[in-house]
Amino acid sequence: MNEDEAKRRFFALSAIRFCGLALALLGVWIVSKRSIEPADVIGYLLIAAGAFDVIVLPPLLIRRWKR
Helix, strand or coil: CCCHHHHHHHHHHHHHHHHHHHHHHHHHHHHHHHCCCHHHHHHHHHHHHHHHHHHHHHHHHHHHHHH
């Protein structure tokens, strides 16, 4: 693996983690403010999607890249 590919992969992992964090924070905000009618369902779905992006997705990508 060359340096450019390593930089792209690092950027991709960082972007995925950042987007997952943003999704989770948006979900927490929606649940706490109840700014939308079905706030609980939407908020908890966003929190779950954000947690998946931060916790599960990066190791899956790393494992795929090692193959």
